[in-house]
Amino acid sequence: MGPRSLVIAVDLGGTQVRAALCDLEGNFLRRAECPTKPEEGLEAVLGRIVGLVEQMRSGIANDRLFGVGVGSPGPVDARSGVIISPPNLPGWHEVALQALLEERLGLPVRLANDANAAALGEWAFGAGRGHRNVAYVTISTGIGGGIIADGRLLLGHRGLAAEVGHMTLLPGGPRCNCGNYGCWEALASGTAIAREGAAAVRAGRAPILSRLVEGMPERVDARRVGEAAAQGDEAARGIIQQAAEYSGIGVANLLHLYSPEIVLIGGGVSRLGDRLFVPMRRVARQRVMPPYREVPIEPAALRADVGLLGAVALFLEEDGGKSVEP
Ligand SMILES: [Zn+2]
Structure with missing residues (x-):
């Protein structure tokens, strides 16, 4: 798999954003979190996500990273990377989070709703x-x-x-x-x-x-x-x-x-x-x-970290088409 071995996982919740730098075995190398404060609006939350990701990748060359996996409150259009209108993120409507983050981070981003990500996490690691x-x-x-x-x-x-x-x-x-x-x-x-x-x-x-x-x-x-x-x-x-x-x-x-x-x-x-x-x-x-x-x-076996591990598991599917077994 070349030098790539790491994923940045983001667990976007209604009250907290958590991020971790992980390897594909689900080991956490770094982690950090901050309050979501969705009432401050999309731009503010995006800034916080980008800030956490920057913290996670500080000193890590881009070619060691597969990308950023994000689990978000649903409903989420995982194919187009759009958050549709989650009750937990009031005011968010048809937010193209995947494209917005890819543009700001210069890394591939994969997005899934949190329950789907958790299912993948339990399948891969739990x-x-x-x-x-x-x-x-x-x-x-x-x-x-x-x-x-x-x-x-x-x-x-x-x-x-x-x-x-x-x-x-x-x-x-x-x-x-x-x-x-x-x-x-x-x-x-x-x-x-x-x-x-x-x-x-x-x-x-x-x-x-x-x-x-x-x-x-x-x-x-x-x-x-x-x-x-x-x-x-x-x-x-x-x-x-x-x-x-x-x-x-x-x-x-x-x-x-x-x-x-x-x-x-x-x-x-x-x-x-x-x-x-x-x-x-x-x-x-x-x-x-x-x-x-x-x-x-x-x-289920994974507890508080299921969201982060699910975000890692988004990258175990090499073709992006969700067909490769962990
Ligand atoms: Zn219902």
Whole structure:
């Protein structure tokens, strides 16, 4: 592969931009981060990204670098390198981030939505290693996903495939961020768990959770619902179980659609552990046809660095056409 051995990875989030200088084995040589402050506008955020990349490549000759991989909040048109209109980056609309960064940095840039990048990261460096078919779901504030099918990341038209969180699981269910009702994300994300937890506190049905938030429903988040459940709060347990069962339906749908060899669940909510995984697996297995019942449904392996490692993995696909296995 010549002298090229390094990638600069950028994980662009709604609150933080993180960057790292990495080799293709996923080792971090340098790293830095700064607040995103998207409210200051596109130009300011671009300046911060460029600043971090310059820090990462200081003293490194360009011919040692494959380029810059960027994971961004979706939806992202990965084929044209355009960020479409992410809820987490208000005011960003059809931003040609790949072209803008290539022009300022003089390096090749590859862009993917953060969930797709995370799927690639898990496939290359995490719990998906060695498989040709992986379904990855991240359950945190929202629900996103990425599908590795037949040894390549499934992109779809405009690179918009695998917005798994917006499949309808309950017609007439709660309103989703996307405007629809009853999406997987509206039923089982961290936001959904917090919403149900807050309602239980307001209704006086969750005494332990209520104590954890000092009676203030607006302080309920998914982590606290998990803590209350661990301490025996029946309402909190019920809320997590219901969310987990909805996720089981979502996973069953993914098994039928993509026939993965393994399903990986990442994101903050996955840290609820067995309280999430046991009901989710049970429901998924009840609902799938027999050939899918043995497919493992496992926690993802990479944690806080999954976004950066996913951005590195964008360069493991040498042809840029997402077809080379790690
Ligand atoms: Zn939705």
